[in-house]
Structure formats: C-alpha cells, structure tokens
Amino acid sequence: MRRFLLYAGVVAGAAIMLFPFLWTVITSITPEGSLADGPKLIVHNPTLDAYRTLLDAMPIWRILTNSLLIAIASTLFQLVTSSMAAYGFARLHFPLKNVIFGCYLATLMVPLQVLVVPLFIEMKTLNLQDTYFALLAPTIASAFGVFLLRQAVTAVPAELDEAATIDGAGHLRIFTTIVLPLIRPALATVAVFAFMGSWNSFLWPLVVIRSPEFMTLPLGLSTLQGRFTTQWDVVMAGSVVSIVPIAVVYLLAQRHIIAGVAHTGIK
Amino acid sequence: MSTPTLTRPRTEHPPRAGSRPRSAGWKKLGWVLFFLLPSAIPLVAFTLVPMVSSLWVSLHKWNLISPMKWVGLGNYSNLLTDPTTRQVFLHTLIYVAGYLPLVYAGGLGLALVLNQRLKGRAFLRATYFLPVVTSWVVVALVWKWLLNPANGLVNKVLEAIGLPGPGWWTDPHWALPAVILSSAWKDLGFVMVILLAGLQAIPSDVYEAALVDGASGWQRFWRITLPLLSPSTFFVVVISLINGFQVFDQVYVMTGGGPSGSSQVVVGHIYDLTFRYGRAGEASALSWILFAVILLITVVQIRGQRKWVHYA
Numbered sequence: 180m181r182r183f184l185l186y187a188g189v190v191a192g193a194a195i196m197l198f199p200f201l202w203t204v205i206t207s208i209t210p211e212g213s214l215a216d217g218p219k220l221i222v223h224n225p226t227l228d229a230y231r232t233l234l235d236a237m238p239i240w241r242i243l244t245n246s247l248l249i250a251i252a253s254t255l256f257q258l259v260t261s262s263m264a265a266y267g268f269a270r271l272h273f274p275l276k277n278v279i280f281g282c283y284l285a286t287l288m289v290p291l292q293v294l295v296v297p298l299f300i301e302m303k304t305l306n307l308q309d310t311y312f313a314l315l316a317p318t319i320a321s322a323f324g325v326f327l328l329r330q331a332v333t334a335v336p337a338e339l340d341e342a343a344t345i346d347g348a349g350h351l352r353i354f355t356t357i358v359l360p361l362i363r364p365a366l367a368t369v370a371v372f373a374f375m376g377s378w379n380s381f382l383w384p385l386v387v388i389r390s391p392e393f394m395t396l397p398l399g400l401s402t403l404q405g406r407f408t409t410q411w412d413v414v415m416a417g418s419v420v421s422i423v424p425i426a427v428v429y430l431l432a433q434r435h436i437i438a439g440v441a442h443t444g445i446k
Numbered sequence: 447m448s449t450p451t452l453t454r455p456r457t458e459h460p461p462r463a464g465s466r467p468r469s470a471g472w473k474k475l476g477w478v479l480f481f482l483l484p485s486a487i488p489l490v491a492f493t494l495v496p497m498v499s500s501l502w503v504s505l506h507k508w509n510l511i512s513p514m515k516w517v518g519l520g521n522y523s524n525l526l527t528d529p530t531t532r533q534v535f536l537h538t539l540i541y542v543a544g545y546l547p548l549v550y551a552g553g554l555g556l557a558l559v560l561n562q563r564l565k566g567r568a569f570l571r572a573t574y575f576l577p578v579v580t581s582w583v584v585v586a587l588v589w590k591w592l593l594n595p596a597n598g599l600v601n602k603v604l605e606a607i608g609l610p611g612p613g614w615w616t617d618p619h620w621a622l623p624a625v626i627l628s629s630a631w632k633d634l635g636f637v638m639v640i641l642l643a644g645l646q647a648i649p650s651d652v653y654e655a656a657l658v659d660g661a662s663g664w665q666r667f668w669r670i671t672l673p674l675l676s677p678s679t680f681f682v683v684v685i686s687l688i689n690g691f692q693v694f695d696q697v698y699v700m701t702g703g704g705p706s707g708s709s710q711v712v713v714g715h716i717y718d719l720t721f722r723y724g725r726a727g728e729a730s731a732l733s734w735i736l737f738a739v740i741l742l743i744t745v746v747q748i749r750g751q752r753k754w755v756h757y758a
Binding site: 185186188189190192193195196197199200202203206214259260261263264266267268271273279282283286288289290291292293294295296297298299300301316317319320322325350354375378379381382385386396397398400401404411414415417418421422425426428429430433436437440441442443444 | 478495581
C-alpha cells in the first residue's frame with residue numbers, strides 16, 4: 180500500500196513535469212480561432228499555421244543555427260582554455276601562483292549584472308555590437324571550469340607525469356596524452372555547464388544584440404512574445420522549436436548530464 | 447619513446463655555470479604563459495576590465511551618450527534613500543524566501559523517493575531533470591500561458607473544482623507568486639540531483655547500525671539522513687541564494703516587473719535604469735550593492751556552516 184502511494188506520487192509528479200511540454204505542443208497546433216475559449220487536450224483539426232507564421236515573422240533557422248554555433252563554440256573554447264589553465268595551476272610552479280589563482284576565483288563571484296553595463300560599452304566602443312564575437316566573448320574562458328578541472332588534474336597521480344618526463348615527454352605531451360584522457364569526466368561536466376549556460380543565456384544577448392540575424396533562441400522568443408501578444412499558438416510554436424534541440428541533446432547525453440551536475444555538488 | 451635516453455641529458459647541457467638556470471627559467475615562464483594566457487586574456491578583457499570600469503562608471507552620472515560627470519558616492523547615497531531600491535530588494539527577498547523552501551522541500555522529497563529501488567527510477571529522474579536544461583525564457587513563456595488568467599489551463603482546472611483562479615500575472619498580489627512557482631518547477635530537478643548524489647554518499651552501514659539499535663524510520667531521517675546530507679544542503683542553499691538574488695530572465699519575460707512594479711526585482715531594475723532611463727551610473731552602483739549583498743550572505747553562510755554542516 181505504501182509502495183503504491185509512492186508510485187502514484189512520483190508518477191503524478193512526473194506528469195506535472197512533462198505536462199507543460201505537452202501543452203506547449205498542443206497549443207502550437209491548435210487553430211488560433213479555437214484558442215479563445217482555452218485549448219483542448221484533443222485537437223480536432225490540428226494545423227501548422229502557427230509554425231508558418233513563425234517562419235514568416237523571423238529567420239528562425241538562422242536563429243536556431245546561431246544558438247547552436249555559439250553554444251558549441253563556447254563549449255569548445257571553455258574546454259581548451261580551462262583545461263590548459265588547470266594544468267598550469269596544478270603542475271607548474273611559478274611565483275604568485277596562489278595570488279593569480281585567487282584572482283581567477285574572484286571573477287567567479289562577480290555577477291554578470293555587474294559586468295553587463297561596462298561590457299556593453301566595451302563592445303559599443305569596439306563596434307562589436309550585433310556580432311557573433313560579442314555573443315561569444317564573455318564565455319571564452321570560465322573560472323568555474325578552471326576551478327573544477329584543477330581539482331581533477333590535482334587528483335591525477337604525479338608519478339604518471341614523472342614517468343613520462345623520464346621517457347622524454349614535455350608538458351604538452353603530458354597534458355594531451357596523460358592528463359586530458361584521465362580527467363574526461365570533469366571535462367564532460369564543464370562541457371555540460373558551458374553548453375547549457377550558452378544555450379540558455381538571455382541577459383547578455385538581450386543587451387548586445389539588436390538585429391534578428393544575430394539573435395539567439397531565448398532572445399528571439401522573447402521578442403516574439405512582444406509582437407504576438409495574443410497569438411499564443413505562435414509563441415508556443417517558437418517554444419517548441421527551441422525546446423526540441425536541447426531536449427534531443429539531453430535525451431542523448433542524459434546520463435552524463437545528470438552525473439555531471441551531481442558531480443559539482445559533491446564535496 | 448623506447449630509445450634509452452640515459453646519456454642524452456649530459457651532452458645536451460654542458461656544465462657552464464650560470465647560463466643553464468637562466469634559460470631554464472625563461473623556458474619555464476614560456477610554459478606558464480602558454481598554459482595560462484588562453485584563459486587569462488579573455489578573463490582580463492571581459493571580466494576584470496569591465497569590473498574596474500563598472501566601479502568607475504558607478505562614481506559618475508552618465509546616460510551612455512553625453513560625457514560622464516563625477517558624482518563620487520552620490521549614486522550610492524541616492525540609491526540607498528530611493529524607495530524603489532527598497533522595493534526591488536524586498537521583492538527579490540520575497541522571491542528567494544518563497545523559492546528556496548519550495549525547491550528544497552520538493553527536491554529532498556523527490557531525492558528520498560527516487561533513491562529507493564523503484565521501477566522506472568532512471569526514467570523518472572530524467573523526467574524531473576528535463577526542465578533544468580530548458581531555457582528560462584521558454585519556461586517563463588510556457589508558464590505564462592498555463593497561468594493565463596483568462597483561459598489558462600491552471601485557472602480552468604481551478605474553476606472546474608470550484609476555486610476562483612487568481613489573476614496571476616495581471617494581479618499585483620499574484621505576479622511574484624506566479625514567478626516563484628514556475629522557477630521552482632524548473633529547478634526542482636537540479637536540487638533533486640544534487641541531493642541524490644549526497645544521499646548516495648552516505649555509507650549504508652550507518653543505517654544498518656541504526657537499524658540494529660532499533661531506530662525508527664523517522665529517527666533515521668532526522669538523526670542520520672539530514673545531518674549527513676548537510677554538505678549537499680549547504681551547496682544547494684548557497685547556490686540557490688546566489689542565483690535567487692540574481693533572478694531576472696523569468697521576471698522579465700513573465701511580468702516585465704509589473705503590474706505597476708509589483709514584481710520588479712533588483713536585476714530588472716538595473717536593466718531598466720541603464721537601458722530605459724539612461725542612468726548607467728546608478729545602474730552600476732546598484733549592481734555593486736547587489737554584489738556586496740550576495741557576497742555578505744555567502745560569507746555569512748560559509749562562516750556559519752561549522753554550526754550545522756557535518757562532513758562524514
């Protein structure tokens with residue numbers, strides 16, 4: 180009996196988690212006219228009109244591509260810059276190392292909001308508004324990534340490096356052939372956070388992007404809402420378009436994503 | 447790789463005093479620069495420089511166009527006496543106070559249940575985590591539609607069971623709760639996953655010992671699970687507070703801070719100050735005040751953790 184209630188509870192909860200997604204799809208294929216008295220679970224005459232309106236209203240493919248490109252680029256950049264810095268902090272000895280590492284950690288604590296105004300001015304002065312570079316710039320390096328990966332590199336036994344050094348391997352060889360393969364789980368975690376962070380980021384694109392050609396999905400969606408205030412079918416069609424890619428990525432890499440997130444919380 | 451290199455170092459480095467350490471030093475510096483510069487340059491250019499210039503801007507009156515005018519700490523003192531500042535901080539505080547208990551209680555409940563041997567456990571975990579990967583803007587839009595006062599699904603359901611559905615984002619009293627509810631829905635899975643990891647780190651022999659001693663389920667929960675889960679709880683609370691005080695996306699999309707400012711939060715106000723009212727100096731000052739508040743709260747928590755966080 181207790182077990183049954185438990186099941187009933189979690190399944191009901193899962194329904195609450197999934198239902199809004201289902202509802203988004205249903206709304207997007209309901210003819211606009213019949214939305215006024217609220218959509219129904221079963222759509223009698225489904226239509227793709229909302230998606231057509233969406234395609235006419237904004238370069239949705241371009242926006243989708245923008246989001247993907249920026250997310251992938253930002254993930255790759257962070258993996259490279261963070262892993263290199265992590266190796267530097269964990270394996271090289273140099274003066275002021277702890278002070279410099281402290282500076283990295285300090286940038287971790289500065290909220291984006293503090294940076295938004297001057298970063299916007301910086302981009303405006305360099306005439307970089309409305310460019311891919313402006314979207315990408317703040318996410319090329321991440322102190323969080325450096326911190327996480329440094330922990331991972333430190334955990335790699337130093338004897339491995341020493342053995343390789345005796346065999347004549349230099350830092351670059353040790354880094355690429357010994358350290359990187361051994362810290363793969365941590366790299367995956369950084370990749371997950373980098374991708375999700377870029378894919379979902381809103382405030383920075385909102386500030387720095389004006390023209391539709393450089394918009395990312397969250398930004399495109401929010402402007403959509405302003406233009407189609409009452410056309411919920413179009414707004415929901417846009418939501419479907421932006422949920423599908425990330426849901427596919429999530430379903431494919433779900434185990435790693437969940438494990439990666441769990442990884443950050445463990446002391 | 448396999449060539450014996452035992453004799454090579456001797457021939458490569460002739461023992462000339464003085465020259466070797468210096469060139470080795472430069473070589474070492476080269477490696478340090480090689481490994482650190484790729485991250486240091488962007489961090490300096492896009493974090494450190496904006497940080498410093500933000501501090502500079504916060505000491506000026508500036509509308510982003512005409513020349514800056516030095517006002518010293520004027521922006522800060524203006525903000526501290528401005529009732530709007532108090533209001534947006536109050537709303538942010540209400541948001542955090544509503545959101546945190548909701549996600550923690552919900553996430554803990556889910557973690558406890560999904561830590562047991564249930565059929566379809568992996569599928570359920572994946573389902574609860576799905577909203578976490580969805581962007582805030584989508585979540586806010588979808589919930590705005592579900593909570594639509596006129597014909598939203600939630601109010602239809604409430605009507606059907608004889609409850610009057612509130613005006614959610616059109617009623618000043620309900621706008622903030624609407625944002626809190628949708629945020630909690632989105633982040634529940636995140637908290638669940640962190641707490642699940644914490645639960646799995648608790649050694650099972652502790653429970654076995656407690657069972658032998660005849661501890662009831664309730665006692666095991668209060669005396670073992672909660673204390674041993676405290677490092678994960680600590681992590682969730684610190685992260686949630688930091689993120690909670692920076693809440694913006696969902697408010698901007700769902701309510702735009704309205705109706706009549708009733709759900710405006712600190713970051714929304716920073717955005718409006720800069721891009722709607724052209725008061726960049728005050729906006730920068732406010733973002734530093736927000737940073738100071740977050741830092742203070744975080745430091746207090748880290749100091750206080752000794753009192754309640756137990757590491758197994």
